[in-house]
Amino acid sequence: MSTIDFAYSRDANTKADPAAEIHPCSACTVRTLTVCAALEAEELRRLAEILQTTRFDPGHTVFGEGEPAETLYNVTSGTVKVYKLLPDGRRQITGFLLPGDFFGLSVNDSYAYTAETVTPVSLCRFPRRRMEALLDEFPKMQRRLFSMASNELAAAQDQMLLLGRKTAKEKICSFLLLLSQRASRRGHKTNPVHVPMSRADIADYLGLTTETVSRTFTQLKTSRVISLLEGNKVQIQDMDDLLDLAEGA
Amino acid sequence: MSTIDFAYSRDANTKADPAAEIHPCSACTVRTLTVCAALEAEELRRLAEILQTTRFDPGHTVFGEGEPAETLYNVTSGTVKVYKLLPDGRRQITGFLLPGDFFGLSVNDSYAYTAETVTPVSLCRFPRRRMEALLDEFPKMQRRLFSMASNELAAAQDQMLLLGRKTAKEKICSFLLLLSQRASRRGHKTNPVHVPMSRADIADYLGLTTETVSRTFTQLKTSRVISLLEGNKVQIQDMDDLLDLAEGA
DNA sequence: CGCCCACCATGATCTAGATCAAAGAATATT
DNA sequence: AATATTCTTTGATCTAGATCATGGTGGGCG
Structure with missing residues (x-):
């Protein structure tokens, strides 16, 4: 949802395994490096430790609205859509996520929307608990995350203007x-x-x-x-x- | 925009002075206390130091879209609307701010929207630079601010569903x-x-x-x-x- | 007290975009 | 290659809500 400037931009062309296979995610480590530009080597090593990548086919639901929010995701390659539904099936897509974008962040314990792949997608997973622990330790990451949320908020307001007027x-x-x-x-x-x-x-x-x-x-x-x-x-x-x-x- | 749970909730009934008069803001200090629930006494004292309250009449523009973002505001009493305009004057109000809500936060250097009072309003002002300095010092405030932004983001997504569908x-x-x-x-x-x-x-x-x-x-x-x-x-x-x-x- | 002006309600009409329908075009399946 | 399946385009029609128009209403101020 948020867009971040990356020093590099090519995506991981690792001929990755079919859906749900998991392995360490080196490309995303590099991304995260940029996200947390000011982190020390030790901090980076710790971050890299908790990262995993998963590959999904198009049309795959990564998580559903209301499910417990246990993972933060970063798009490595492909496009993801996030949306909310009304009881009768009307749908509002609130964002398309492109490589580099994060999603699945939630202050509550459950996701506020559904996330589904549009194209074949590689996702880098950040387990929530370990992520939170890291945030406590490294305020710089906290700050970066806040700035991402603020940018998303500004984008959301643009989208409201679009939808309403x-x-x-x-x-x-x-x-x-x-x-x-x-x-x-x-x-x-x-x-x-x-x-x-x-x-x-x-x-x-x-x-x-x-x-x-x-x-x-x-x-x-x-x-x-x-x-x-x-x-x-x-x-x-x-x-x-x-x-x-x-x-x- | 964000709604926060406060330990107390009555608003400052100080018969405050006409528009633009400024004085220290004790009510807001209490609010901020709750926002940063875990802060130490010294931290609180420092925060209280930088707070000021201003009162405005209805229909007053607090700041306009594009102006340099130098102040973060907290609503002490009254209602504020924030909106964006299209060149031909079409308007989208993106939020109504009630007592306890913050607005005027910006990661960029300028406000992304216009803020205007709906009723008579008292605002508590947080000068941006001093606020940022405090955030650097006290990560807990950073965390609280992030959580506020996340809540606002969830609300924005609800509003997109409303506007679009x-x-x-x-x-x-x-x-x-x-x-x-x-x-x-x-x-x-x-x-x-x-x-x-x-x-x-x-x-x-x-x-x-x-x-x-x-x-x-x-x-x-x-x-x-x-x-x-x-x-x-x-x-x-x-x-x-x-x-x-x-x-x- | 009554006049003013901004807000609100309601009626008549119009239209952008929805809905309904069906024929291509692309992609996948056998 | 033939066939099913899903996506896209285009046409015909309909309608929710916009627009235009007008009168009601209430609160502020001379």
């Missing part, structure tokens, strides 16, 4: 812009931007229906704002155009 | 329920619940128009779910009813 077209443009910006922060190319999630997922993220998402994409394509490329890529024709469209300016 | 009726019912719950957590009576903000503010919080808010209130009144009392109070007839209506169950 933007039109369908503005929502789609904002979404593409967001993906592009996040790609840039992770050191990937921002244009064309990779859109790994389905129309239905985009709809549930933006408070729309799949039909409206689809129609809006064709509309943007027709008016030469974007073009749709092979492999779920979207080419943005004019970034400034898109920026204006995203804010209704 | 709920009907007007469900939104209004959820809103009343939220006010009631927050009143309860602050040790006030939960029914009838005090609704200090205008229809327009409620509309901008729920992603509706004033007309729809008004219509929905009368609709709920007609169907005997609530009744509107004197002094901006709303009597909830059946709490369970309301809870079902809020989730579309």
Whole structure:
């Protein structure tokens, strides 16, 4: 959910084992190194000790809303969606997690949302109790975590503005812009931007229906704002155009 | 934005001076005491030193989006709204702050939203730099702040579900329920619940128009779910009813 | 006391986006 | 290669809530 600047950005290309197999996670250790940039060698060694990586297929539920929150996750590769449901099945996706993002943090004892993989995903697991112990020992990590939560909060407020007040077209443009910006922060190319999630997922993220998402994409394509490329890529024709469209300016 | 459980809950009834007058804030010191429950006497003394209280009239802008974030605020009495604007003036209120709530925290150097008073308000000010220094010294405060941010994040996700997927009726019912719950957590009576903000503010919080808010209130009144009392109070007839209506169950 | 002005309610109408329906297009399965 | 399955696009229609318009109401102030 939170995006962090990493000194490096390539993901672990370890041809990892099928779902649920577990092994130590060296890539994530490096990530964590950056997260806790100021940590001492000893502290890093201790952190690395508790890290494990797991690989999941698309459509796998990592954890469900209400389950006891025993693990903090970091995305090593792939995309994860987190969402909340209403009793009748209406769904709101509250975030897409990309490599480098953390999720599963909870101050209560249970998860407040469901987390599900969108693509094949590698996750680095931080057992909650051991993580908390580390936090007590190393205030710098605490601080970093707080700053991550604050960033997420700011993003959440942007999303509220989007959900409450933007039109369908503005929502789609904002979404593409967001993906592009996040790609840039992770050191990937921002244009064309990779859109790994389905129309239905985009709809549930933006408070729309799949039909409206689809129609809006064709509309943007027709008016030469974007073009749709092979492999779920979207080419943005004019970034400034898109920026204006995203804010209704 | 965040709600915290306080050992005590009555607000400072000090007949304070007109807008912008400043004096030491003893009530807030007590609040902060609870926030940092585990702090030592010396730590508390240091905190009390940096606190100041200011009183504002309704409709006063405490700070605007984009201004340098130099102060963290705690609501001593009254109600504050925080919102974001689109270039053409569309507004999304992202939260109402009640006594005990903090706002104005920013990891960046500028505020991400505008904060404006709804009722007469007393605010306790925490200068940012001195606050940060204290946080460095006392990790427990850092921890408490993190937990507050996490709670706010969970609330933000609930609000996204509301904005993206709920009907007007469900939104209004959820809103009343939220006010009631927050009143309860602050040790006030939960029914009838005090609704200090205008229809327009409620509309901008729920992603509706004033007309729809008004219509929905009368609709709920007609169907005997609530009744509107004197002094901006709303009597909830059946709490369970309301809870079902809020989730579309 | 009564006038004003901002808030609130309610009616009439409109429309963005939902819903319903069905035909392509892509991907997986046998 | 043929077939099932799921995702996407597009069309036709409907509707919740927006917009436009107007009158009611209550609290502040001369």
